[in-house]
Amino acid sequence: MGRPKKATPIIEKAPPKVAGAFDVLPEQHLPYGFFFDKLNNLAHTFSYSKIDTPLIEDARLFRFWKSAYPKENLIEIMSDDGKSYLAVKPSNLFSLARVYLEHHYFEKERTCKWFYASPTAHFGANKELHQINEWGFQIFGETSAIADVQLMNLLLKFFSDLGLPQVGLEINNIGCLECLPPYAEVLKNFFKDKKYDLCENCLEDLEHNPLNILACDNLSCTTAATDAPVLVDYLCEACRKHFIGVLEGLDELNIGYNLNQKVIGKPWSRRTVFEIRHKTPDNQEMVLGYGGHADDLIQSLGGPQVSSLGFVGSQEQAILALEHTNNKFATKSKVEVFLVPLGELAAKKSLRLFTELWNHNIIASEFIGPGSIKTQLRLAESNKVSIALIIGQKEAREGTVILRDVPSGMQELFTVERIIEEVKKRLGK
Ligand SMILES: [Zn+2]
Ligand SMILES: [Zn+2]
Structure with missing residues (x-):
């Protein structure tokens, strides 16, 4: 790896995300x-x-x-x-x-x-x-x-x-x-007498959007709205029929x-x-x-x-x-085989093996980046993958692969030609 090019423009620090926006990591x-x-x-x-x-x-x-x-x-x-x-x-x-x-x-x-x-x-x-x-x-x-x-x-x-x-x-x-505009008029007249009980927002809405006053959560506005005329009583015939249809349907399905x-x-x-x-x-x-x-x-x-x-x-x-439920969202791991290449030559060989496994509908995953064999196997274990295919430098040179049964730790050596058949056999495919 060479030295970083000096021409790369640099700002002092990447700005954080904008307030009100968010990442999902x-x-x-x-x-x-x-x-x-x-x-x-x-x-x-x-x-x-x-x-x-x-x-x-x-x-x-x-x-x-x-x-x-x-x-x-x-x-x-x-x-x-x-x-x-x-x-x-x-x-x-x-x-x-x-x-x-x-x-x-x-x-x-x-x-x-x-x-x-x-x-x-x-x-x-x-x-x-x-x-x-x-x-x-x-x-x-x-x-x-x-x-x-x-x-x-x-x-x-x-x-x-x-x-x-x-x-x-x-x-x-x-x-x-x-039916809504005549009702809004009735509502406006009703709240005009209660002007002094309304919050600032509701006062603003009184003239053009008196319905908003009904939705206001301010205690004083809620109290003022207690005896307000109800829209359901003012619905036109078509709306009333529609509403009854909806409520009857919900009752039919026992939906509260x-x-x-x-x-x-x-x-x-x-x-x-x-x-x-x-x-x-x-x-x-x-x-x-x-x-x-x-x-x-x-x-x-x-x-x-x-x-x-x-x-x-x-x-x-x-x-x-x-998050309020007790669901742990444990998704069943679909990865069947974990590839553990050790060293550069092995990494190159594992690319081929990865494709071969893929061609046989065996889903493989590999640990990308440097890591000891221990770290890699621990990762396989935590992902509940039962087979790990390990390629060390020696195996890479000789065209072999170590098959490790992750739960028991038992290992066996296979040639690259035979490994696919063996994995299929163990996965019951
Ligand atoms: Zn209000
Ligand atoms: Zn209507």
């Missing part, structure tokens, strides 16, 4: 692997197809819903032409809607059922960065109340499979563009739920809104994700009037909840 990935295995299996069983969308979109995609993502909350970049803006997606939903329209799925499929796992980022109220690695299910097309029930059923089954059978389902109905007026969803939410919650060991409630309809979304982006139903969760919240 290799040693932290075990629960993620467990999570995604379950997610893929379940999505497959319920015929959801995987979809990926880009990190960057044309900023105009998010601007219609600026009440949710005002300009200052989007991470925007000026595009090359200096005239338009690009934005990091603050949520996957809009990108999914764009794909649905851009690729004309509304003409090709009656109902699209998709699932995804993709990072998003936006700025919070104080310009702090929020990275959220979302995962979720999304349906565009024709849906009925039964679809809502099926989605909730699938999610509860998923969390139960993960080892979280006790999650809670909080549900509400937020109405549609026909809690009707909760504080669950109001997002500005694009319509009709059914729900949250799935987990109780931490210290009795704190943690929201694992939220779902419901966004039935005006596709139309708001210039598309046809089709229903949109979905659920979105944060991967990190799910992993955090998994």
